[in-house]
Amino acid sequence: MNPLDFDPQTLTAAATTGDGAAMHRLAVLNAMGLGVRQDWRAALELLARSAASGFAPAREEMQLLDPVDLARWLTPPPPERLSVSPAILAIPGFVPSEVCDWLRARAEALTEPALVYDRATGEGRREGVRTNAAAVFELQRMSVTLALVRERIARAAGLPVPGLEWTQVLHYSVGQTFDWHVDWLDPALPGYADDLARRGQRIATCLVYLNDDFEGGETAFEAGDLRHRGRKGDALLWANTLPNGAIDQATRHAGLPPTSGEKWVLSQWLRGRAPTA
Ligand SMILES: O=C(O)CCC(=O)C(=O)O
Numbered sequence: 001m002n003p004l005d006f007d008p009q010t011l012t013a014a015a016t017t018g019d020g021a022a023m024h025r026l027a028v029l030n031a032m033g034l035g036v037r038q039d040w041r042a043a044l045e046l047l048a049r050s051a052a053s054g055f056a057p058a059r060e061e062m063q064l065l066d067p068v069d070l071a072r073w074l075t076p077p078p079p080e081r082l083s084v085s086p087a088i089l090a091i092p093g094f095v096p097s098e099v100c101d102w103l104r105a106r107a108e109a110l111t112e113p114a115l116v117y118d119r120a121t122g123e124g125r126r127e128g129v130r131t132n133a134a135a136v137f138e139l140q141r142m143s144v145t146l147a148l149v150r151e152r153i154a155r156a157a158g159l160p161v162p163g164l165e166w167t168q169v170l171h172y173s174v175g176q177t178f179d180w181h182v183d184w185l186d187p188a189l190p191g192y193a194d195d196l197a198r199r200g201q202r203i204a205t206c207l208v209y210l211n212d213d214f215e216g217g218e219t220a221f222e223a224g225d226l227r228h229r230g231r232k233g234d235a236l237l238w239a240n241t242l243p244n245g246a247i248d249q250a251t252r253h254a255g256l257p258p259t260s261g262e263k264w265v266l267s268q269w270l271r272g273r274a275p276t277a
């Protein structure tokens with residue numbers, strides 16, 4: 001199977017001949033509604049068939065999700081409001097602990113440590129000012145499990161799944177930080193014009209804390225001097241825009257550096273709509 005091939009027809013043909021990798025890829029497309037109409041039942045059926053064919057990644061996901069409680073995945077737990085303006089919600093118990101571990105392990109395999117080349121020693125060393133490292137889960141790396149997490153995030157935010165950017169998992173070692181920033185794209189900057197026209201604004205951000213065995217490392221908001229650190233599996237969801245659609249200047253925030261241990265967090269940026277071609 002061509003690693004770049006995500007054409008549903010090609011995949012369906014391959015799946016008919018018993019190709020487990022094609023079945024898994026089709027499961028992902030059905031879960032995301034990408035190139036096909038979104039169909040969670042079909043996605044889970046394809047995942048089961050792929051696992052039964054012996055395709056190892058599908059078997060792993062089946063084991064992880066077993067038994068898949070679809071209704072539960074599709075119903076996010078009730079949020080707690082941390083702030084009205086900016087609008088920030090905490091959602092405890094958003095992702096099961098074993099799924100957090102799995103996502104972290106997959107990110108760990110992908111994340112390049114944030115090293116800079118030290119001319120004196122010729123070795124890589126950590127640089128304090130360098131931002132945290134990130135693993136991007138683009139389509140090639142997508143799984144039914146991550147599609148379930150993304151679906152749950154979209155539902156919690158009340159925004160469409162096709163508007164979700166590729167999910168990232170961020171990693172912070174002691175002292176590493178995601179410095180003060182906003183997640184909305186500045187409409188005043190010409191460099192963002194094309195992207196804004198095609199994809200729309202980043203209306204919301206959702207974080208899922210994948211571990212909590214570290215000190216420091218809070219998510220901090222300038223407004224109200226808010227600092228938040230969820231437990232493993234908890235989500236933090238906030239709006240980057242005001243109800244009238246304008247960017248919310250009060251959403252400046254940072255990922256503060258852990259003072260001991262390391263922090264793993266899933267970061268999901270959400271647009272308000274599917275991209276135009
Ligand atoms: O790690 C954090 O707490 C903040 C992450 C963040 O700001 C982002 O992903 O946009």
Ligand SMILES: [Fe+2]
Nearest residue numbers: 181182183253
């Ligand atoms: Fe951010």
